[in-house]
Amino acid sequence: MYAQMIKTARSGVKTREEMTEQERAFQDKIDADIKIEPRDWMPDDYRATLIRQIGQHAHSEVVGQLPEGNWITRAPTLERKAILLAKVQDEAGHGLYLYSAAETLGESRDELVRLLHEGRMKYSSIFNYPTLNWADIGAVGWLVDGAAIVNQVALQRTSYGPYARAMVRICKEESFHARQGYHAMMKMALGSPEQRKMAQDALNRLWFPAMMMFGPHDSESTHSEQSMAWKIKVKSNDELRQQFVDQTIPQIEYLGLELPEPGIKWNEDRGHYDFSDPDWSEFMDVLRGNGPCNVDRMNARRKAWDDGEWVRDGLLEHARKKAARAVAAE
């Protein structure tokens, strides 16, 4: 998802007998759906896993502004431009909420940003794909934010209080993101033959990258067992992916577009759509840094950070001087 392939510090789940008294009390709270709050006792691995997951989620929100920011100046109408600008601003806020949640665990935002810029933390694979034209912007809001919603709605029930509360805020804003994207797609898909072709092309190109957002199959994701026991993850990758496919196919049909891949078929017995696997070797390759835009995204992030340094430092220095003058005047 926005956090993919998060490794728990340990593999396997401790049995109750292996747990210390403190660990047992902690697990009991989680099982009873009592939220864990910042100053409560928690296992070191719970804290470390959460910092990695929330940090990666935060990075994804911020890096995710880049493919869409790319089109703000070229939006087809003033209204679409205002909408896209508002949407991209929301994503900056999402990054803030999540960094704040991570900070309650004792990791500073600057430190997380440093780890990202040094290539020691990741962001979602999806943002390493380009947005080639306006139809892609519609498709991103619809599919990428749509996939994010499926994940984030589940995470509203995550065990860590600040993370869960950040998700509640984010989910309120995300439905605007998905709807504005779908609305832009409607215009294209129900427009001229050329527009329709662009809409179809955007859907086809972004479908598999959107599927990959949920991460590898449950059978491959070796570290999720502990995360599920701790309710850091609430639903499995495959469950979330299926939910996304099931909700999206009727939306494709309403647009009158062709399904993006031939494996999509209603399965009467399962009561769900079947669908094909994305190319998992491509997914792994993008995570390793070899996607179409990895280098661009990281360069843009580092440049923004470096270019902003004099502003951050200048404002802080100004604040210090002002505070010193206020003390002197007393």
Next chain:
Amino acid sequence: MSNEWPLWEVFIRGQHGLSHRHVGSLHAPDADMAIKNARDVYTRRNEGVSIWVVEARHIAATAPGDKGPLFEPSESKVYRHPTFFDIPDEVGHM
């Protein structure tokens, strides 16, 4: 070298004359900027009519371990609630 902006906690009064409520945090160099940033992030959809910001390091809080001694004593004091007292219907609404 840490030149990180300090952390501020943000409290917003909603539209309905309620108390200010904690909504989140942000980093800012000083109080003025914290309020400006809070306005930009936390009141984008008519969420509020007034903002408080407090630098996070100035907030004192109870420790999770004190929860028992601090809050459990009131559990047994049921007589503090109006429902403890049976008042006959004939008396009318009270």
